[in-house]
Amino acid sequence: MSGYIQEDIDPEELAHRSELASSIAGSVRELIDATVRTEVGEADIAEARRLIEAATEILRKDQLPGAYGIRFNTDGTKRSWGNAVLGRRNPIAPPIELHHGAEFSWTEVDLGAAYEGPAGLVHGGVLALILDQLLGSTAEFQGVPGMTGTLNVRYRSATPLGRIRGEARVDRVEGVKTIVTGTITRDGKVTAEAEGIFILPKWARGEVSDVLRKSVGEG
Numbered sequence: 001m002s003g004y005i006q007e008d009i010d011p012e013e014l015a016h017r018s019e020l021a022s023s024i025a026g027s028v029r030e031l032i033d034a035t036v037r038t039e040v041g042e043a044d045i046a047e048a049r050r051l052i053e054a055a056t057e058i059l060r061k062d063q064l065p066g067a068y069g070i071r072f073n074t075d076g077t078k079r080s081w082g083n084a085v086l087g088r089r090n091p092i093a094p095p096i097e098l099h100h101g102a103e104f105s106w107t108e109v110d111l112g113a114a115y116e117g118p119a120g121l122v123h124g125g126v127l128a129l130i131l132d133q134l135l136g137s138t139a140e141f142q143g144v145p146g147m148t149g150t151l152n153v154r155y156r157s158a159t160p161l162g163r164i165r166g167e168a169r170v171d172r173v174e175g176v177k178t179i180v181t182g183t184i185t186r187d188g189k190v191t192a193e194a195e196g197i198f199i200l201p202k203w204a205r206g207e208v209s210d211v212l213r214k215s216v217g218e219g
């Protein structure tokens with residue numbers, strides 16, 4: 001189970017690091033949007049590249065040896081800061097915050113130019129990405145976690161870029177399998193529906209599953 005790391009950090013320091021992580025990821029997300037939409041000429045591109053390369057060099061001064069992994073405090077709080085969908089250190093993640101209620105989980109997120117597929121529309125793979133994490137995190141929050149075994153997405157109508165809402169709920173639990181359903185809506189209209197089967201893998205069915213079940217996620 002490499003990549004699961006026990007790393008106790010006191011709450012004040014954690015809040016500080018969290019803020020730092022979110023702030024730089026937000027800046028890079030802005031950079032991605034600006035890159036997709038820029039119309040500047042060659043000289044400005046060259047100057048921007050020089051500055052970006054200088055910034056990269058600063059960040060490279062002190063790096064983790066590999067991916068961030070999933071880190072736990074002993075109280076069970078969990079950090080998935082490198083996660084491709086909700087990692088707060090990760091600028092390629094759409095700027096997602098998940099909310100969990102007793103009955104269902106949800107998120108609202110603005111998807112701009114960097115998430116385009118067909119002209120002016122959200123890429124279907126991006127919607128599947130968001131649904132995968134939303135449904136998986138819903139299973140986890142309800143104490144029946146698992147890895148995605150199967151994810152079926154039905155794209156009912158095109159999803160224009162802009163603010164989308166995702167919602168998910170656990171439909172049923174069958175042994176180690178949790179079946180979760182969800183939707184994406186845009187302007188109140190359901191544009192995609194999904195059903196996922198999340199399976200607690202063999203390697204996580206002992207002590208590990210107790211850790212996972214107790215953990216409360218933070219991207």
Ligand SMILES: CCCCCCCCCC(=O)SCCNC(=O)CCNC(=O)[C@H](O)C(C)(C)COP(=O)(O)OP(=O)(O)OC[C@H]1O[C@@H](n2cnc3c(N)ncnc32)[C@H](O)[C@@H]1OP(=O)(O)O
Pocket residue numbers: 132133136137140145146147148149150175176177197199200201202203204212
């Ligand atoms: C652990 C918590 C993590 C929280 C993550 C939140 C969301 C993250 C979303 C992701 O990106 S996860 C990454 C993408 N998914 C993967 O990489 C999964 C890769 N596949 C595997 O690791 C294994 O194939 C899997 C864990 C899905 C199943 O392997 P197991 O060896 O644990 O399953 P097993 O053979 O014991 O089968 C258990 C049950 O699941 C069924 N099953 C197995 N594979 C299935 C599958 N792929 N789809 C649907 N059902 C499946 C199987 O028929 C059986 O059903 P029954 O209990 O009814 O007999």
